[in-house]
Amino acid sequence: MPKQVQIGVDGWVGYRPDIKILDCSVRDGGLVNDHAFSDDLVRAVYEADRDAGVDYMEVGYKASRKIFSPSENGPWKFCGEDDLRRVLGENPSNLKISVMADAERTDYHEDILPKEKSVIDVVRVACYINQIPVAMDMVKDANDKGYETMLQLMAVSVVPESEIKAALEIAARCPVQAVYIVDSFGSLYSEQVRDLTKMYLEFLAPAGKEVGFHGHNNRQLGFANTVEAVIAGANRLDATISGIGRGAGNCQLELLIGFLHNPKFRQRPILQCCRDVFVPLSKEMDWGYSIPYAITAQLNQHPRAAIKFSAGKTPQDYVAFYDQMIEEE
Amino acid sequence: MPKQVQIGVDGWVGYRPDIKILDCSVRDGGLVNDHAFSDDLVRAVYEADRDAGVDYMEVGYKASRKIFSPSENGPWKFCGEDDLRRVLGENPSNLKISVMADAERTDYHEDILPKEKSVIDVVRVACYINQIPVAMDMVKDANDKGYETMLQLMAVSVVPESEIKAALEIAARCPVQAVYIVDSFGSLYSEQVRDLTKMYLEFLAPAGKEVGFHGHNNRQLGFANTVEAVIAGANRLDATISGIGRGAGNCQLELLIGFLHNPKFRQRPILQCCRDVFVPLSKEMDWGYSIPYAITAQLNQHPRAAIKFSAGKTPQDYVAFYDQMIEEE
Numbered sequence: 001m002p003k004q005v006q007i008g009v010d011g012w013v014g015y016r017p018d019i020k021i022l023d024c025s026v027r028d029g030g031l032v033n034d035h036a037f038s039d040d041l042v043r044a045v046y047e048a049d050r051d052a053g054v055d056y057m058e059v060g061y062k063a064s065r066k067i068f069s070p071s072e073n074g075p076w077k078f079c080g081e082d083d084l085r086r087v088l089g090e091n092p093s094n095l096k097i098s099v100m101a102d103a104e105r106t107d108y109h110e111d112i113l114p115k116e117k118s119v120i121d122v123v124r125v126a127c128y129i130n131q132i133p134v135a136m137d138m139v140k141d142a143n144d145k146g147y148e149t150m151l152q153l154m155a156v157s158v159v160p161e162s163e164i165k166a167a168l169e170i171a172a173r174c175p176v177q178a179v180y181i182v183d184s185f186g187s188l189y190s191e192q193v194r195d196l197t198k199m200y201l202e203f204l205a206p207a208g209k210e211v212g213f214h215g216h217n218n219r220q221l222g223f224a225n226t227v228e229a230v231i232a233g234a235n236r237l238d239a240t241i242s243g244i245g246r247g248a249g250n251c252q253l254e255l256l257i258g259f260l261h262n263p264k265f266r267q268r269p270i271l272q273c274c275r276d277v278f279v280p281l282s283k284e285m286d287w288g289y290s291i292p293y294a295i296t297a298q299l300n301q302h303p304r305a306a307i308k309f310s311a312g313k314t315p316q317d318y319v320a321f322y323d324q325m326i327e328e329e
Numbered sequence: 330m331p332k333q334v335q336i337g338v339d340g341w342v343g344y345r346p347d348i349k350i351l352d353c354s355v356r357d358g359g360l361v362n363d364h365a366f367s368d369d370l371v372r373a374v375y376e377a378d379r380d381a382g383v384d385y386m387e388v389g390y391k392a393s394r395k396i397f398s399p400s401e402n403g404p405w406k407f408c409g410e411d412d413l414r415r416v417l418g419e420n421p422s423n424l425k426i427s428v429m430a431d432a433e434r435t436d437y438h439e440d441i442l443p444k445e446k447s448v449i450d451v452v453r454v455a456c457y458i459n460q461i462p463v464a465m466d467m468v469k470d471a472n473d474k475g476y477e478t479m480l481q482l483m484a485v486s487v488v489p490e491s492e493i494k495a496a497l498e499i500a501a502r503c504p505v506q507a508v509y510i511v512d513s514f515g516s517l518y519s520e521q522v523r524d525l526t527k528m529y530l531e532f533l534a535p536a537g538k539e540v541g542f543h544g545h546n547n548r549q550l551g552f553a554n555t556v557e558a559v560i561a562g563a564n565r566l567d568a569t570i571s572g573i574g575r576g577a578g579n580c581q582l583e584l585l586i587g588f589l590h591n592p593k594f595r596q597r598p599i600l601q602c603c604r605d606v607f608v609p610l611s612k613e614m615d616w617g618y619s620i621p622y623a624i625t626a627q628l629n630q631h632p633r634a635a636i637k638f639s640a641g642k643t644p645q646d647y648v649a650f651y652d653q654m655i656e657e658e
Contacts, residue, residue: 189588190519190556217549219584220618224553227519254620255548258627259518271647274620279645289549291583291603298587316608318600 015261018210018235022056023049023253026076027100029244032285035060036074041277042087045241048273050095052257053264056122058098059084064107078111084119096121096148103127103135108142115146126152126182129159132167136174143175150236151176152214155184156196157300164196168203178210178236183225186218186248186297190228197232205233212236215251217243218297220289222251227259241270242278244285247303247310248293286310291318295325344590347539347564351385352378352582355405356429358573361614364389365403370606371416374570377602379424381586382593385451387427388413393436407440413448425450425477432456432464437471444475455481455511458488461496465503472504479565480505481543484513485525486629493525497532507539507565512554515547515577515626519557526561534562541565544580546572547626549618551580556588570599571607573614576632576639577622615639620647624654 025045026037042059049057060076068077075083079099091097097120101108112123123142127135132153139149151171156164171179181196188196193213200211213229215222215238226237239253254274257267282288292306292315309321354374355366371388378386389405397406404412408428420426426449430437441452452471456464461482468478480500485493500508510525517525522542529540542558544551544567555566568582583603586596611617621635621644638650 190553191560219587220546220549220552220581223549224519231520252549255623258548258623268648268651271620271651275645275647291600294584294587316604318604319597322597322600 015263016230016235017262019230019260019262020055020210020236021253021256021260021265022058022098022212022236022238023054023240024058024098024100024214024238024250025240025242025244025253027058027060027098028240028246028250029285029287030060030074030076031246032244032287034073035076037076039087041281042076044273044277046088046095048241048269050093051269052253052266053262054095054253056096056098058100058124059088060099062099062101062106062108062111062123064105064111066107067105079120081113081118088119091119098122098124098150100124100126100152101138101142103131103138106138108138112142112145112147120147122148122150124150124152124180125176126154128154129163129167132170136170139174139176149176150178150180150212152180152182154182155302156181157183157185157187157192161199164199165203168200172203172207172209176209178212179204180212180214180236180238181229181234182214183216185300185302186216186221186293187300188215188225189221190225193225193228194232197229197234201233210235212238214238216245216248216297216303217250217289218248218293218303222249223255223259226251226256230260242274242282244278244281244287247287247307248289248297249287290315292321295322299325299329301325344592345559345564346591348559348589348591349384349539349565350582350585350589350594351387351427351541351565351567352383352569353387353427353429353543353567353579354569354571354573354582356387356389356427357569357575357579358614358616359389359403359405360575361573361616363402364405366405368416370610371405373602373606375417375424377570377598379422380598381582381595382591383424383582385425385427387429387453388417389428391428391430391435391437391440391452393434393440395436396434408449410442410447417448420448427451427453427479429453429455429481430467430471432460432467435467437467441471441474441476449476451477451479453479453481453509454505455483457483458492458496461499465499468503468505478505479507479509479541481509481511483511484631485510486512486514486516486521490528493528494532497529501532501536501538505538507541508533509541509543509565509567510558510563511543512545514629514631515545515550515622516629517544517554518550519554522554522557523561526558526563530562539564541567543567545574545577545626545632546579546618547577547622547632551578552584552588555580555585559589571603571611573607573610573616576616576636577618577626578616619644621650624651628654628658630654 239256240250243249243252544554568585569579572578572581
C-alpha cells in the first residue's frame with residue numbers, strides 16, 4: 001500500500017508525490033459535442049494543464065473510421081497526428097498526451113502508430129468486463145509500440161466482485177502501468193470507492209502498478225469520491241475543467257487541485273481557463289449536475305435515459321422522469 | 330456509539346431508524362431574501378416535508394425586533410405566532426416545526442412563548458464558541474417552557490479542538506436533545522467530518538444526546554459530508570430542497586432521501602416541490618455551487634467575500650477573486 005496522505009483536523013502536513021492527474025476535459029467533454037472542439041479550445045486546455053502542473057491531458061479517442069464517420073464527428077474522435085500536431089506541435093512540455101482507445105471500436109493495429117512517429121505518449125484502453133481479452137491485446141500492442149498504457153474497466157458498479165478480481169488478476173500480469181476504477185453511472189458511494197480502491201491495490205500494487213479513479217458527478221460526488229480514492233491509496237486521478245463531461249460531468253479539476261497539496265500543482269491557470277473558456281462554453285453546451293442524473297445514478301443505471309430526458313421539451317419535470325424510471329424498474 | 334448503517338459493495342441491507350431529517354430550506358434560504366418567502370412557498374415546503382416523512386421543518390429565526398427591523402425583514406425572521414398559524418394552522422401533522430434562535434440576537438425571555446401557546450415544537454439555539462454561556466441559558470429557557478431543544482455550534486472549522494471539547498462537556502450536562510456539527514464555511518473534508526462526529530459522540534452519546542450535521546456545498550461536499558457524518562454515527566441531518574441556502578447552499582434534501590433507506594422517507598414529494606417551487610425560484614434567487622465559494626472554503630473563511638463578489642459586476646472573474654483572496658491571506 002502506498003503511504004497515506006496526512007488528512008485530519010490537526011492540519012494538512014503532507015502530500016503524496018506519486019499522485020498524478022489526468023485532465024480528460026477534451027476527451028470526456030467531447031462526448032457532448034461529438035468531439036468537435038475548436039483548435040483554440042484544445043490549445044487553451046493544453047496550456048492551462050501545462051502551467052498547472054497537470055501530468056496528462058487526454059485529447060480524445062482513437063476511434064475506428066470504419067465504425068464512426070469523420071463527417072459526423074470532430075477531429076478529437078480520431079486524434080490523427082496532423083490534427084494533434086496542428087494544435088500541440090511536437091509538445092515541447094512535460095505534459096503527457098493521452099488518447100483513449102475503446103475496445104472493439106479502435107483499429108489499433110493500423111491507427112496506433114509506433115511511438116516514435118506520434119505526438120501521443122499514452123494509450124488508455126477502455127473496456128467492459130467482457131472485453132478484457134481484446135483490451136489485453138490492445139495494451140500489449142500499444143506497449144510494444146513504445147507507449148505508456150493504462151486500463152479503464154468501465155461500469156464496475158454492475159460487475160460482480162469475483163469478475164472484477166479475475167480482471168485485476170489478468171491486468172496485474174499485463175504491461176499496463178495503471179488501472180482505473182471507473183464509476184460510469186455515478187452511482188458509487190464513498191465506502192464503495194474505498195473498498196474498490198483497496199481491492200484494486202491488493203491485486204495491482206504487488207505488480208508495481210498504480211490504481212486510478214474516474215468519477216462522475218451524478219450525485220455531486222465526483223470530487224468527494226475522488227478524495228476518498230486518494231485517501232484509500234489511488235495515485236491516478238481523472239478530472240475535468242469546470243467538471244465538463246457527458247451528462248452530470250466529472251470531478252472538477254479546480255476543486256481537485258485545491259485539495260491536493262502537492263506543490264507542483266497550481267490552481268490559478270485552471271481558474272483562468274474556467275473564466276476564459278469554460279464559462280462562455282457553458283452557455284452553448286449543457287453539462288453538470290441535475291436531478292435526472294441523480295435518479296439514474298440512484299438506480300445504478302447508465303445515464304442514457306437522463307440524457308434523453310434532459311434534451312427533451314420538459315427537462316425539469318423531475319416527477320415524470322422519476323415515475324417513468326420507477327415504472328421501468 | 331449508535332449501530333452503524335450497512336453500507337458497502339455487497340448491498341444496502343439496513344437502515345438506522347434513529348435518523349431524523351430537518352429541512353431548513355425556509356430558514357437557511359431566507360438568508361438569501363431577508364426571510365421574505367411567500368406564504369405559498371412556506372406552505373408548499375411544509376406539505377412536501379410532511380408527505381416525504383421529514384421529521385422537522387425549520388421555518389426561520391426568532392430574531393429580536395429591537396436589533397432587526399420588521400420593515401427590512403420578512404416574517405420568517407421573527408416567526409410570530411400569527412404568521413406561523415396563517416400558514417400552518419395548528420400543524421395537525423407529525424412534522425415538527427423548528428425555529429432558530431441566535432445567541433445575542435434573540436429576546437428569548439419575551440419572544441419565546443410557553444410551548445402550550447405556540448405552534449413551534451423545537452428551538453434550535455445557534456452560537457459561536459464564545460457564546461456558549463448565553464446559549465446554555467437559552468436552551469434552559471426553552472426547555473423550561475416545554476420545547477425540544479437543539480444546539481448549533483457554528484464555525485467549528487476555526488475552533489481549537491480543546492475548546493470544542495469544553496463546549497461539548499457543558500452541552501452534555503444541559504437539557505439539549507441534539508448538538509449539531511456546523512460546517513459554516515463549507516471547508517470540512519470527509520475525514521474531518523468523521524473525526525468530529527466521533528468526538529461529538531464521545532461526549533454526547535453517554536448523556537443520551539444525539540449528534541447532528543449541517544453542511545454547506547462550497548466544494549460540492551454538502552451531501553458527501555452528510556453521508557460521512559451518517560456513517561460515523563450522526564443521527565440528525567440538515568438538508569434543504571434543491572440545496573437552497575446562503576451562498577453555495579446546503580446538502581440537497583432530494584439526494585439525502587435518495588441515500589437513506591429508511592422506509593418512512595419518500596423522495597417523490599420533494600422532487601415535486603423542486604419542480605413546482607424551487608426551479609421557478611432559482612430564476613429569481615441566486616444560490617448554489619460556484620468557484621468563489623470553493624475558494625473561501627479552501628481558505629477556511631466565512632463566505633462573505635464570495636457573496637459580495639458574486640453580487641458584483643464581474644462574478645465570473647474567478648482569477649481576480651483568487652488573486653484578491655490570496656493577497657489578503
